[in-house]
Amino acid sequence: MDSFEERLAEAVRKYENLYDTSLKSYKDPQVANKSWKEVARSLDAEETVCRKRWRYLRDKFAKAKRRVIEKKRQNPGGKKSVPALFASLQWLDKHIKPRETTTNSVAVSQKEEEMDSEPEEGFEFEAALAALDRRRTEQDAAIEAGRQRMLAMLQTMDPVDRYLLHVGDFMRSLPPKLLSDFKWKLQNVMHETEQRAAQLGNSDAEL
Structure with missing residues (x-):
């Protein structure tokens, strides 16, 4: 045995x-x-x-x-x-x-x-399949638990933070060349927006 x-x-x-x-x-x-x-x-x-x-x-x-x-x-x-x-x-x-x-x-x-x-190879094969099924079930349960935790966290997050998570996932999906271009353009947009915000702030102060 x-x-x-x-x-x-x-x-x-x-x-x-x-x-x-x-x-x-x-x-x-x-x-x-x-x-x-x-x-x-x-x-x-x-x-x-x-x-x-x-x-x-x-x-x-x-x-x-x-x-x-x-x-x-x-x-x-x-x-x-x-x-x-x-x-x-x-x-x-x-x-x-x-x-x-x-x-x-x-x-x-x-x-x-x-x-x-x-040799009773069939029994060893059945035991291996059973162990594989248990591991797969445990992995699926862990993935589902992680997904539920992520959904719960997203529901409590600020809308801006959720949007930044989406932007971060998008940037990670880009190849290096496109990522560099996107970061450069994003920085320009941020700079221009910052200047416009400052101008609007000055106009409001004059009024």
């Missing part, structure tokens, strides 16, 4: 209603949904990913258990090799009932062992 699977197994172990079929709450979907939400929250993972990965682990454990039983039947006095997963999830043993084996159980067990050794 990888680190996520180990943490998932420990998290699921705390909720017996998710694996103990003798409990009445095992068949209660509301209790199960609540438990899975808490498991996902504790692992900071998507609930669907946790559910799928646990089904994979549970089924893989059941296959490992069948192989252990079959090897004991085939060679009662031989060396008992136990799969690592079977040892790690030993607490799940009494809750998993193996299916009846058939005459071709050895071949089936060997095939299952080969399949179990293959």
Whole structure:
């Protein structure tokens, strides 16, 4: 098991209603949904990913258990090799009932062992997508919060300050050559306007 699977197994172990079929709450979907939400929250993972990965682990454990039983039947006095997963999830043993084996159980067990050794790339891909979706949601929420703060600030600003913000955004969008020309023209307009304001002030004083 990888680190996520180990943490998932420990998290699921705390909720017996998710694996103990003798409990009445095992068949209660509301209790199960609540438990899975808490498991996902504790692992900071998507609930669907946790559910799928646990089904994979549970089924893989059941296959490992069948192989252990079959090897004991085939060679009662031989060396008992136990799969690592079977040892790690030993607490799940009494809750998993193996299916009846058939005459071709050895071949089936060997095939299952080969399949179990293959990397489960799909689960890692799903976990990566879930993490990407969480980051994207967090980024969207942060952007929206920033936009709302900006709107609230604009509503309380003086109209002249709001206009200057617009002018500043416009100037930042200009290429260097045009920016220099715009600043020069703006300075001329400001100078001319300042002179006209002074003249109007003098006229008002004479009156």
